[in-house]
Amino acid sequence: MEANGTKGLLMEEGLIFEKSSKGRTGVEPASFDVPEASAEALIPKNLLRDDIEGFPDVAEIDAVRHYTRLSQWNFGVDTGFYPLGSCTMKYNPKVNEDMARLPGLSMLHPYQPEELSQGALKLMYELEGFLAEISGMDAITLQPSAGAHGELCGLLLISDYFKSKGKPRTKIIIPDTAHGTNPASSHLAGFKVVPVKSEGKGVLSVEAVKAIMDTDTAALMLTNPNTIGLFESNIKEIAEIVHKKGGFVYCDGANLNAIMGIMKLGDLGVDVVQFNLHKTFSTPHGGGGPGSGPVGVRKALEPFLPIPRIKKAGKKFKLDYNRPKSIGRMKSFYGNFSIMVRAYTYIRRMGGEGLKRASEAAILNANYIKEKLKDSYALAYDQPCMHECVFSDRLQLGSGVATMDIAKRLIDYGYHPPTVYFPLVVPGAIMIEPTETETLETLDKFIEVMKLIADEAKATPQVLKDAPTKTKVQRVDEVRAAREPILRWK
Numbered sequence: 001m002e003a004n005g006t007k008g009l010l011m012e013e014g015l016i017f018e019k020s021s022k023g024r025t026g027v028e029p030a031s032f033d034v035p036e037a038s039a040e041a042l043i044p045k046n047l048l049r050d051d052i053e054g055f056p057d058v059a060e061i062d063a064v065r066h067y068t069r070l071s072q073w074n075f076g077v078d079t080g081f082y083p084l085g086s087c088t089m090k091y092n093p094k095v096n097e098d099m100a101r102l103p104g105l106s107m108l109h110p111y112q113p114e115e116l117s118q119g120a121l122k123l124m125y126e127l128e129g130f131l132a133e134i135s136g137m138d139a140i141t142l143q144p145s146a147g148a149h150g151e152l153c154g155l156l157l158i159s160d161y162f163k164s165k166g167k168p169r170t171k172i173i174i175p176d177t178a179h180g181t182n183p184a185s186s187h188l189a190g191f192k193v194v195p196v197k198s199e200g201k202g203v204l205s206v207e208a209v210k211a212i213m214d215t216d217t218a219a220l221m222l223t224n225p226n227t228i229g230l231f232e233s234n235i236k237e238i239a240e241i242v243h244k245k246g247g248f249v250y251c252d253g254a255n256l257n258a259i260m261g262i263m264k265l266g267d268l269g270v271d272v273v274q275f276n277l278h279k280t281f282s283t284p285h286g287g288g289g290p291g292s293g294p295v296g297v298r299k300a301l302e303p304f305l306p307i308p309r310i311k312k313a314g315k316k317f318k319l320d321y322n323r324p325k326s327i328g329r330m331k332s333f334y335g336n337f338s339i340m341v342r343a344y345t346y347i348r349r350m351g352g353e354g355l356k357r358a359s360e361a362a363i364l365n366a367n368y369i370k371e372k373l374k375d376s377y378a379l380a381y382d383q384p385c386m387h388e389c390v391f392s393d394r395l396q397l398g399s400g401v402a403t404m405d406i407a408k409r410l411i412d413y414g415y416h417p418p419t420v421y422f423p424l425v426v427p428g429a430i431m432i433e434p435t436e437t438e439t440l441e442t443l444d445k446f447i448e449v450m451k452l453i454a455d456e457a458k459a460t461p462q463v464l465k466d467a468p469t470k471t472k473v474q475r476v477d478e479v480r481a482a483r484e485p486i487l488r489w490k
C-alpha cells in the first residue's frame with residue numbers, strides 16, 4: 001500500500017567538527033577603518049576567553065547544510081501526523097509566529113518602563129481575562145513556564161493559604177488517572193501524596209474520596225479529562241465533599257482542548273487550574289522548548305498569586321509588586337512572553353465559538369479513531385472518550401507482539417508513534433490523541449496503517465519485532481541508550 005514513506009534523500013551527516021579545515025571561514029569582515037587595539041587592552045583578563053580547542057573552521061555553506069540536514073532528521077507536527085496522547089501535538093497556525101516576531105513585541109526589553117510597555121501589558125492583561133472566562137476562575141497568573149511549573153505554583157498558593165490561616169495542611173489526594181507530574185509537583189511543594197484508585201472504572205468515585213478526605217488534606221488534585229481520555233463525571237459531587245472539609249479542588253487543565261468553550265471548570269467546583277498554553281493554545285512544543293503554564297484561581301487564593309500582578313488603572317496598565325501575601329516569583333520577569341503572544345493570537349483568531357468547535361472536533365476525531373480501531377486493538381474502556389482514546393496490546397500479546405513493536409512499526413509507515421505504556425493503569429497502553437487539526441483523510445490513512453499492523457502482528461510478527469527498518473537507526477536497546485548514550489555518529 002501507499003503509505004507515508006520514509007524513503008528519500010535523507011543525507012548522512014557527521015559532526016560539524018569533522019568538517020573543519022584550519023583557516024576556512026564563513027564570513028570575512030571588511031578591513032578595519034579604525035585603529036586596531038588588542039582585546040587585552042579593552043577587556044579585563046578574567047572576562048577574556050581562551051581559544052576554543054577544536055572549534056570548527058567551516059564555510060557558510062557547510063554550516064547551512066549541517067544544520068539543515070540535522071533538521072531533516074527531526075519529526076514534527078509540520079512533517080506529519082503526530083498522535084502523541086496527552087501531549088497535544090497539534091498544528092500551530094503560522095500567524096501566531098508572525099505576531100510573536102513583531103519587532104514591537106519581540107524586541108521589547110522586560111525592564112523597559114511601564115509607560116513604554118503598555119501594549120505588552122495590555123496583551124497580558126487581556127489574556128488573563130480570556131483564560132479566566134474560559135475556565136470560570138476569578139484571577140490568573142501568567143508567570144509559570146510550563147504545565148508542571150503551573151502545578152507547583154498552584155500547590156504553593158494552596159500551601160500558603162493554609163499557613164496564613166495558622167493551620168497548615170499536609171496532604172494532597174491524587175487519583176491513579178492523574179498525570180505523572182501531579183504527584184511530583186505535590187512532593188516538591190512539600191505535601192504528602194495520598195493515592196486513590198479509580199478501580200477499573202476509569203473515573204474517580206464519590207465513595208473513594210469520601211473515605212479518605214479529611215481536614216489535614218489541602219487539596220484533591222485531579223486531571224480532567226483524565227489521562228485515560230475520560231471526563232471525571234463525578235467531579236461536582238467530589239468537589240462538594242472536598243469543600244465541606246475545607247480543602248481545594250485542583251484541576252490539571254493540560255487537556256483543556258477537550259472542554260474549552262463547552263464547559264467551565266469553575267462551574268464544576270474547581271478552585272485552581274493550570275493551563276498549558278503550549279498545548280491547547282497552539283505553541284510548537286516538544287524537545288524542551290519554552291512553554292507557558294498560567295494558573296487560574298478563585299478569589300480566596302488571589303492574594304497569594306506571584307508578583308508582579310498586572311493592574312489596570314484608568315486606561316493605563318501597571319505592575320503591582322505591593323502584595324504582602326504573595327508567594328513571590330515563579331519566574332524571572334513576567335514568564336515566557338512570546339508564548340503568551342501566540343496564545344493571545346490564537347484565542348483572538350478563534351473566538352469563543354471557534355474554541356468550542358476546536359474542542360468538539362478534537363473529541364469527534366478521537367472517537368472516530370476509537371470506533372474504527374476497536375476491532376483491531378483492545379480498548380481499555382469501551383465508552384465514549386474525550387480528546388484521546390486508549391488501546392492496549394492485549395489482542396496482540398498472543399503472537400508475541402507488544403505495544404513497543406506496534407509503535408516501532410508505525411515509524412516504518414511514516415507516523416510518529418502514539419504515547420505508549422502510559423497511563424500506567426492500562427497495561428501496554430497505546431494512547432492516541434489525534435487533535436482537532438487533522439483531516440478525515442489523514443485519520444483514515446492512519447487507521448488503515450494501524451489495521452495493517454494488526455494484520456502483520458498475526459501473520460508475520462517478526463516484521464514488527466524487527467521494526468523500524470527504514471530509519472537511520474533501527475531498534476535500539478532503550479534502557480542502554482538512556483544510560484550509556486553514544487552521541488557520536490559513525
Ligand SMILES: *Cc1c(COP(=O)(O)O)cnc(C)c1O
Pocket residue numbers: 086087146147148149179181223252254255276291293
Ligand atoms: C503535558 C501535561 C502536563 C505537564 O505539562 P508540561 O508543560 O510538560 O510541564 C501535566 N498534566 C497533563 C495532563 C499533561 O498532559
